Amino acid sequence: MATNRTFTMIKPDAVANGHIGAIINDITSAGFKIIALKYTQLTAETAGKFYEVHAARPFYKDLVAFMSSGPIVAAILEKENAIEDFRTLIGATNPAEAAEGTIRNKYAKSIDANAVHGSDSDENAAIEGDFFFSADERF
Numbered sequence: 347m348a349t350n351r352t353f354t355m356i357k358p359d360a361v362a363n364g365h366i367g368a369i370i371n372d373i374t375s376a377g378f379k380i381i382a383l384k385y386t387q388l389t390a391e392t393a394g395k396f397y398e399v400h401a402a403r404p405f406y407k408d409l410v411a412f413m414s415s416g417p418i419v420a421a422i423l424e425k426e427n428a429i430e431d432f433r434t435l436i437g438a439t440n441p442a443e444a445a446e447g448t449i450r451n452k453y454a455k456s457i458d459a460n461a462v463h464g465s466d467s468d469e470n471a472a473i474e475g476d477f478f479f480s481a482d483e484r485f
């Protein structure tokens with residue numbers, strides 16, 4: 347059953363490049379409601395855990411190092427058809443292939459430093475949201 351919720355992170359590259367405000371504006375302008383929001387930094391250990399599904403991929407070590415290299419913004423977002431619509435809003439994993447006007451097209455530089463995370467399923471959105479937020483941090 348669709349939960350109408352997704353989970354996102356504004357990644358260290360986009361935070362360092364000063365894009366927090368612009369990206370949150372793009373997200374809310376697209377009709378997503380912010381249910382939870384946090385400015386924090388992952389450690390190598392917590393980033394490793396978050397991306398555990400990618401542990402066998404060749405880029406895992408670099409991904410964990412990058413995601414723990416600076417602060418991130420984590421959020422739970424709500425909208426009808428949230429998972430699919432958010433993936434459309436952010437664009438392809440590789441910003442070189444991301445459609446014009448998408449968040450990755452506008453703010454990402456490379457396939458690893460690609461500005462934002464977006465959940466790929468209702469199940470993972472719930473797991474990822476629980477990773478960062480307790481019940482009393484959701485509104």
Ligand code: ADP
Pocket residue numbers: 400405409438439457458459460462463464466
């Ligand atoms: P997405 O974030 O679009 O769901 P994946 O789940 O496949 O993409 O990968 C997770 C993250 O790992 C990507 O957002 C990106 O930061 C990184 N990544 C994916 N593929 C590569 C790659 N070929 N080389 C380096 N980093 C990658």
Ligand code: MG
Pocket residue numbers: 464465466
């Ligand atoms: Mg993914």
